[in-house]
Amino acid sequence: MRKIYNYILDEKNHHFIIPAISIILGFLVGSIIMIFSGLNPLDMFSSIIRGVLGINLSKIGTGKAIFNARYLGEYFVFAMPIILTGLSVAFAFRTGLFNIGAEGQMIVGSFASVAVAILVPLPTVLLLPLVILAGALAGAIWGFVPGILKAKYNVHEVVVTIMMNYIALFMTNYYLKKLPGSTNSKTVAIVKGATLKSDFLSDITNHSRLNWGFILVIIAVFSFWYIIEKTTFGYELKAVGYNPDAAKYAGIKVNSRAALSMVIAGAYAGLGGTVLAIGTFGYGRVLPHAEGYGFTGIAVALVGGNTALGSLLGGLLFGSLNAAQPIMQSSGIPKDIAVIISSMIILFIAMQNGIKMLLKRLKGGK
Amino acid sequence: MKKFLVMLLVLSLVMTAFVGCAKKEEPAPVEEPAKTEEPAKTEEPAPAEPVVETPDFTVGLVTDVGGIDDKSFNQGTWEGIVKFAEEEGIETKYLQSASDADYIPNLSTFSDEELDIIIAPGFLFADAMFEVAGNFPEQKYLIIDMVVGDRANVANAVFAEHEGSFLTGVAAALKADEAGKDTVGFIGGMDFDLIQKFEAGFEAGVAAVNPDMTVLVEYAGSFSDTQIGQTLAAKMYDQGAYIIYHAAGGTGNGLIKEAKDRRTNGEDVWAIGVDKDQYADGIYDGDNSAVLTSMMKRVDVAAYDVASKTLAGEFPGGEVLVYSLANDGVGIPAENPNLSDEIVNTVNEYKEKVVSGEIEVPVLPNRLK
Incomplete structure (x- = not known):
C-alpha cells in the first residue's frame, strides 16, 4: 500500500498518474450522478465490460453463451477513427498548435477515399493503396492550409481550422452527391476489394464490422512515436512546441516546421476518415452535420498527454464508452451518462495543475 | 486532513471496483421490466406496470439519430409500441442511436437479447437492417417506411x-x-x-x-x-x-x-x-x-399492427404492408380545432x-x- 502511495506521489509518474486519476474521478462522478438518478452504476460497468470484452456477466450461470466476439470487434470499430483523430490533435499540439480541424480533415479524407474508389478504374489490388493514400493526402492538404497561413501570415490556426471544418463538411456533401450513382444521402457501395472490409475478420468476430483499418491505426501510432521520439525532425517539432523563440534562436525554421506539423496532423485525421469510410461503412455518406470524431480526438489527445501510446489508450477509453452505449441503454441507462463521464474526464484533465498541486502537498506533508 | 480525503477517495474507488466484482457473480439485474428504462420524458405515457400474467414477449425499438422524443417518427412508433404493451401487458425496450455508425450495433444488441420483434423506423435503417437481418435469420424485424428486399425475416411497412x-x-x-x-x-x-x-x-x-x-x-x-x-x-x-x-x-x-x-x-x-x-x-x-x-403517417398503427400480428404468431415476414387512406394508415387527425x-x-x-x-x-x- 505504502509503495503504491509513493508511486502515485512521485512526480516522475505524474504524466501517467494524472490522466488515470482523472479517468477514475470521471467515472466516480458519473456513478454518483447515476446513484442520484436512481440508477445502479454497476449496470454501467457491466455494460462497459460487455461492450468492450464481449463478456455478458448477466448470463453467467444461465447456461447461455457468455462471450460474444462481435462486441469486441465493434469496440475496435468505434475506437479506430478516434485514435487517429487523437493522434492528429496530439501531433499538432507537440508543435504548440491546436488542431481543432481534425473533424474537417477527417471529412475530406473520407471523401477523397470514396471519390477515388468510385472514380478511378484500377484493379482493386492497386486501387486500395491509392484509396488509402488519397485519404491521408486530402487530410494533409486540409491541414496544410491552416499550417501555411500560420507560417506565412501568423493567422491563428484555431480560427482557420474551425472554419475549414465547415468548408469540408458542406463542400464534400456537395461533391458526394455529384459522384455517379449517389443518392441524396449516400454514394454507391464501393467494390469490396477497394475497401478495408474483411470477411475473415468479420467471421472471427461473429459478424462485426471489424476491418483491416486496425493495421493502419497501428502503423499510424508507430509512425507518430518514431517521428516524435527518434528523428531530428521530431525533435525540432518538440523544440518549437516548447519555446518557439528558443527554437528559432537555435536555428530551427519555426514557420516551416509549424506548417509541416499541421500537414502530418492532417494526414492522420484524413486516414481516420478513410478508415471510417471504407472500413466501417464501405460507402460515402452525406452528413447533415459534423459527427464529432475530431472533437473526441481532442479529448483523446488530452487524456493521452499528446503521446502516441497515450492517444492509443485514450482512443480505446473513449471508444469503450461509445461501444457500451447500446448495452447501457438496453439496461436502462441513458446514453447521456457516457457523455457526462467523458466530459468530466476532460474537465479533470484540464484541472491537472490542481491535481498536481494536491499531490505535491501530500508529498510535502508526509 | 487532505491526505485523509485522498485516502478516502482511493478507498471508495477500490470499494466500487470490488463491489463490482462481487456483484457480477450473480445475474445482474440487466433485463428488468421496461419501467426502468423510461427516462422521465414529459408526455410519453409510461408502459404498464408489470402485470401479473405477462406474456413473455418483448418489443424493441431502435431509433435513428432523431431520438425517441423527436416529436415525430421515432416517437410515433414508440407510442404505438407503448399502446400495444399497455393492452397486452408485454415488455418494451428502446435504443437511441447517436450516429449512423450505431445502427448495426444497436440492432445487433437487441438481436443478441433475442427480443420477439425488433422495430426500426425510417429509411436510414435500410442497409443496417439488411445486414443484421442476414446475420440473425431467426430474429423477427419490422422496418417502417422502407422496403428491405430479400429478407424473409423482415416485415416492411410503407405508407401512401x-x-x-x-x-x-x-x-x-x-x-x-x-x-x-x-x-x-x-x-x-x-x-x-x-x-x-x-x-x-x-x-x-x-x-x-x-x-x-x-x-x-x-x-x-x-x-x-x-x-x-x-x-x-x-x-x-x-x-x-x-x-x-x-x-x-x-x-x-x-x-x-x-x-x-x-x-x-x-x-x-x-x-x-x-x-x-x-x-x-x-x-x-x-x-x-x-x-x-x-x-x-400512422407509424403507430404500423408498429401496433405488426407487433400484434407477431404476438398472434402471424408475423408477416418478407411482406410489404401498405398503410394508406383506405386502412387509416395515413390521414389528418380526428380533431382539428383550427x-x-x-x-x-x-x-x-x-x-x-x-x-x-x-x-x-x-x-x-x-x-x-
Whole structure:
C-alpha cells in the first residue's frame, strides 16, 4: 500500500498518474450522478465490460453463451477513427498548435477515399493503396492550409481550422452527391476489394464490422512515436512546441516546421476518415452535420498527454464508452451518462495543475 | 486532513471496483421490466406496470439519430409500441442511436437479447437492417417506411404518403382561399423519392381545390436541423406563404417554432405538421396552436399492427404492408380545432374520392415530371 502511495506521489509518474486519476474521478462522478438518478452504476460497468470484452456477466450461470466476439470487434470499430483523430490533435499540439480541424480533415479524407474508389478504374489490388493514400493526402492538404497561413501570415490556426471544418463538411456533401450513382444521402457501395472490409475478420468476430483499418491505426501510432521520439525532425517539432523563440534562436525554421506539423496532423485525421469510410461503412455518406470524431480526438489527445501510446489508450477509453452505449441503454441507462463521464474526464484533465498541486502537498506533508 | 480525503477517495474507488466484482457473480439485474428504462420524458405515457400474467414477449425499438422524443417518427412508433404493451401487458425496450455508425450495433444488441420483434423506423435503417437481418435469420424485424428486399425475416411497412399529403394540400388550399391568400409552402427534409411523394400529394391537393395557388418548395438537406427549418420557414413566410407543410422530421420543429413566433406577434400564418398530430407542439398563448392540421403517417398503427400480428404468431415476414387512406394508415387527425367543420367535411369528401379511386394522387411532383 505504502509503495503504491509513493508511486502515485512521485512526480516522475505524474504524466501517467494524472490522466488515470482523472479517468477514475470521471467515472466516480458519473456513478454518483447515476446513484442520484436512481440508477445502479454497476449496470454501467457491466455494460462497459460487455461492450468492450464481449463478456455478458448477466448470463453467467444461465447456461447461455457468455462471450460474444462481435462486441469486441465493434469496440475496435468505434475506437479506430478516434485514435487517429487523437493522434492528429496530439501531433499538432507537440508543435504548440491546436488542431481543432481534425473533424474537417477527417471529412475530406473520407471523401477523397470514396471519390477515388468510385472514380478511378484500377484493379482493386492497386486501387486500395491509392484509396488509402488519397485519404491521408486530402487530410494533409486540409491541414496544410491552416499550417501555411500560420507560417506565412501568423493567422491563428484555431480560427482557420474551425472554419475549414465547415468548408469540408458542406463542400464534400456537395461533391458526394455529384459522384455517379449517389443518392441524396449516400454514394454507391464501393467494390469490396477497394475497401478495408474483411470477411475473415468479420467471421472471427461473429459478424462485426471489424476491418483491416486496425493495421493502419497501428502503423499510424508507430509512425507518430518514431517521428516524435527518434528523428531530428521530431525533435525540432518538440523544440518549437516548447519555446518557439528558443527554437528559432537555435536555428530551427519555426514557420516551416509549424506548417509541416499541421500537414502530418492532417494526414492522420484524413486516414481516420478513410478508415471510417471504407472500413466501417464501405460507402460515402452525406452528413447533415459534423459527427464529432475530431472533437473526441481532442479529448483523446488530452487524456493521452499528446503521446502516441497515450492517444492509443485514450482512443480505446473513449471508444469503450461509445461501444457500451447500446448495452447501457438496453439496461436502462441513458446514453447521456457516457457523455457526462467523458466530459468530466476532460474537465479533470484540464484541472491537472490542481491535481498536481494536491499531490505535491501530500508529498510535502508526509 | 487532505491526505485523509485522498485516502478516502482511493478507498471508495477500490470499494466500487470490488463491489463490482462481487456483484457480477450473480445475474445482474440487466433485463428488468421496461419501467426502468423510461427516462422521465414529459408526455410519453409510461408502459404498464408489470402485470401479473405477462406474456413473455418483448418489443424493441431502435431509433435513428432523431431520438425517441423527436416529436415525430421515432416517437410515433414508440407510442404505438407503448399502446400495444399497455393492452397486452408485454415488455418494451428502446435504443437511441447517436450516429449512423450505431445502427448495426444497436440492432445487433437487441438481436443478441433475442427480443420477439425488433422495430426500426425510417429509411436510414435500410442497409443496417439488411445486414443484421442476414446475420440473425431467426430474429423477427419490422422496418417502417422502407422496403428491405430479400429478407424473409423482415416485415416492411410503407405508407401512401402522397394520399395523406393530398388531404393536407386540400385543407391548406381551402384555408388559404378562406383567408384570401394565394401562396402556400412545403419544406422537405432531403430531396429523394420518399419525401417527393409528400410534395407531390400536397401539390396535387392544393391544385385540386385551386389550380392557381402557388406552392413554394424548399429542401433542408437534413431531418434533424431545427435551425435550418426555422430559417427556411422564415424565408417562405416572408415570400408570402400563408401555410407551410413540412416533411422534414426534427427539422420541421423549426417551422413550427417560426409559425408560433409569428402568430404570437400577431401575424396570420400556419404550419402543417407531419408523421404524427403535431397540434400540441404548436401551442402558444395558452391553448392556441399554430399547427393547422397534420399529415399523420400512422407509424403507430404500423408498429401496433405488426407487433400484434407477431404476438398472434402471424408475423408477416418478407411482406410489404401498405398503410394508406383506405386502412387509416395515413390521414389528418380526428380533431382539428383550427379547421372549420366545413373544411373538414370537404377534406373528408376528397378522402372518399381518393379511397374510391375517383382521384388518383400522383407520386412525382410537377417539377420532376
